[in-house]
Each structure stands twice: as structure tokens, then as C-alpha cells.
Amino acid sequence: MKEVTIYTDGACSGNPGPGGWAAVLVCNGHQxxxxxxxxxxxxxxxxxxxxxxxxxxxxxxxHVHIYSDSAYLVNAFQKKWVKNWKKNGWRTASGRPVENRDLWEELLAVMRPHSVCWHKVEGHRGNPYNERCDRLAKKRIRG
Structure with missing residues (x-):
């Protein structure tokens, strides 16, 4: 299997408000x-x-390594929240419906053919790919 490294970021002006997302995919020297x-x-x-x-x-x-500065996203896999949400009928440990269930289910579907490892990267700490994603996502907010 090919090895692919993906950096991702999302941004929002207001929460909720207009938002942007970005990713940089790196494979075999191509970006x-x-x-x-x-x-x-x-x-x-x-x-x-x-x-x-x-x-x-x-x-x-x-074989995919995804790097994100979102604790929400990375912890959902590293701490097995998603597995527990599914087991509990898409309810949190406190019994509330899982927010963004539609996107979690879509993410699980697009992950299925791949071997995915999730990594937390510190945001705004000089990682060039994370910084690039941040700039791209913020630029998309503006249109």
C-alpha cells in the first residue's frame, strides 16, 4: 500500500459562522x-x-497518517470515542446524541478502505504543513 501523509485544518469565523477547511496530502515527494x-x-x-x-x-x-491540531477529531479515534458512540447507538457517555453524527459516519465510510493512523499536532507551533492548512482554511472563510 502507498504511504500518504495528510495534514488537515478547519476554521470558522464565529461558531457557527462561515467556515473553511483545508488539507495537504503528501505522497512519494508529491504534494x-x-x-x-x-x-x-x-x-x-x-x-x-x-x-x-x-x-x-x-x-x-x-496507509494514511493524518495530522490534525483538532483534539476533538484526533481524540475521537485515539481514545476510542467513535467506537463507543457507535456501540451506544450514537450517544455520548452522558447519553446525549453525538454532535456531527452525519460527518462522523461519512468519515468512517471514507476511512474504510484505508489503514489510518491519527496524530495530534500542536497548532501554530511552526509545523509548515499545519501552518499551510491554517492559512488555506482561513482564506476560504473570506470567500
């Missing part, structure tokens, strides 16, 4: 940047959308 926007959304939805749209770019099963 691809993607980004998009939504008129009325939340930061968490943009973080999820960035990973979904990045994974949709892959044309064959890959």
Missing part, C-alpha cells in the same frame, strides 16, 4: 492542496470535513 468553505458551520464540522475531503482524494487503499 496536493485542497480546500473549501461552507457559509454557516462550526469549527468542528470544518475539522471533520477536511479529513473527509482529503481521504476522498485517494484512488486506492493506502
Amino acid at each position: 496536493k492542496e485542497i480546500s473549501g468553505r461552507e457559509e454557516l458551520t462550526t469549527n468542528n464540522r470544518m475539522e471533520l470535513t477536511a479529513s473527509i475531503e482529503a481521504l476522498k482524494q485517494l484512488k486506492e487503499p493506502c
